[in-house]
Amino acid sequence: MKPQLMHLIKYTMFTMNFFLYVLLFPFWLVVTLWTIATHKGRPWNFICEVKRFTKFYANKKQADTTILFPEKNTERPDTQLIKKQLRAFSKISIFETNYGNPKSFRRILIFTGIHGNEFASVTGFFGINKLLKRSNKSVLPNIKLTSPLNIYGYKKNTRFDELGEDLNRNFAKSLNPKIKLQRNLIDNFKPTLVVSFHEGPVNNFLLISEPNTQVQFTNKFLRLTKQQGIILDPFSYLKYPLKTSGLWQKGIFCEVLQRIGSLSSLGMYCQNKGIKCITLETNWNLSLKEREKMQIFILEAILDQKILIN
Numbered sequence: 586m587k588p589q590l591m592h593l594i595k596y597t598m599f600t601m602n603f604f605l606y607v608l609l610f611p612f613w614l615v616v617t618l619w620t621i622a623t624h625k626g627r628p629w630n631f632i633c634e635v636k637r638f639t640k641f642y643a644n645k646k647q648a649d650t651t652i653l654f655p656e657k658n659t660e661r662p663d664t665q666l667i668k669k670q671l672r673a674f675s676k677i678s679i680f681e682t683n684y685g686n687p688k689s690f691r692r693i694l695i696f697t698g699i700h701g702n703e704f705a706s707v708t709g710f711f712g713i714n715k716l717l718k719r720s721n722k723s724v725l726p727n728i729k730l731t732s733p734l735n736i737y738g739y740k741k742n743t744r745f746d747e748l749g750e751d752l753n754r755n756f757a758k759s760l761n762p763k764i765k766l767q768r769n770l771i772d773n774f775k776p777t778l779v780v781s782f783h784e785g786p787v788n789n790f791l792l793i794s795e796p797n798t799q800v801q802f803t804n805k806f807l808r809l810t811k812q813q814g815i816i817l818d819p820f821s822y823l824k825y826p827l828k829t830s831g832l833w834q835k836g837i838f839c840e841v842l843q844r845i846g847s848l849s850s851l852g853m854y855c856q857n858k859g860i861k862c863i864t865l866e867t868n869w870n871l872s873l874k875e876r877e878k879m880q881i882f883i884l885e886a887i888l889d890q891k892i893l894i895n
């Protein structure tokens with residue numbers, strides 16, 4: 586090879602290397618600082634991370650709160666109370682209970698306990714049931730309330746059901762009997778509003794509403810919840826600031842993302858059928874009593890006569 590050509594190759598490589606380092610250095614620096622600032626355990630131990638990752642996926646179907654959110658500690662009812670509740674659930678022979686005025690044009694369908702590790706969404710059923718029972722039938726809309734759908738998850742402290750499935754995913758097509766039950770209820774009852782109780786790492790309270798759920802309704806609703814002393818989360822689940830605190834109004838962008846990720850949820854199913862749907866998220870780091878109280882406030886706000894859904 587001619588020395589001139591060698592020279593050219595060498596300096597081309599040198600220049601390319603130089604630019605590569607200059608361009609990648611800030612990226613490397615950011616990643617390093619970020620790792621150091623947020624690490625748990627030994628950030629340099631790559632093997633340890635790989636093991637943790639594979640363990641997470643092996644346990645994915647049985648994942649519980651400690652694996653999903655290791656730094657969070659949610660209060661769980663004591664064993665005796667759980668046993669008592671499970672006995673009570675086994676006595677509920679029908680899966681849904683009817684309340685209110687059957688002739689009302691407002692038909693509200695309420696799902697509880699979809700995710701077993703969101704304890705208040707399960708235990709809150711008793712308070713919700715009591716509230717509906719003692720309310721004046723004639724002023725109530727037509728209401729169907731399901732008993733907690735994922736009792737197995739509650740027993741085992743996991744998000745998933747006995748089939749290892751998430752009852753709020755693959756919603757439109759799943760053959761899972763509990764998802765089918767939810768779909769059938771929606772198709773037969775034809776609700777004007779679907780409400781689903783959930784919990785998570787939110788700041789106090791967050792309402793997730795599908796694109797077709799009117800903002801006017803949700804604003805009224807949020808004003809009322811605020812009056813009742815519920816602190817509204819200023820951030821979405823993805824941790825970006827919200828236009829209206831406590832209200833995550835899903836836009837078309839979010840829907841497109843969900844479609845791309847084929848993340849079919851109850852919300853999307855309702856959206857496609859033109860039914861209003863709200864998902865209620867309470868902060869699972871608060872005490873169980875506070876969380877259950879918050880659910881009652883929220884439900885009272887939904888049932889308030891000032892809020893019209895049509």
Ligand SMILES: [Zn+2]
Nearest residue numbers: 700703783784
């Ligand atoms: Zn949930």
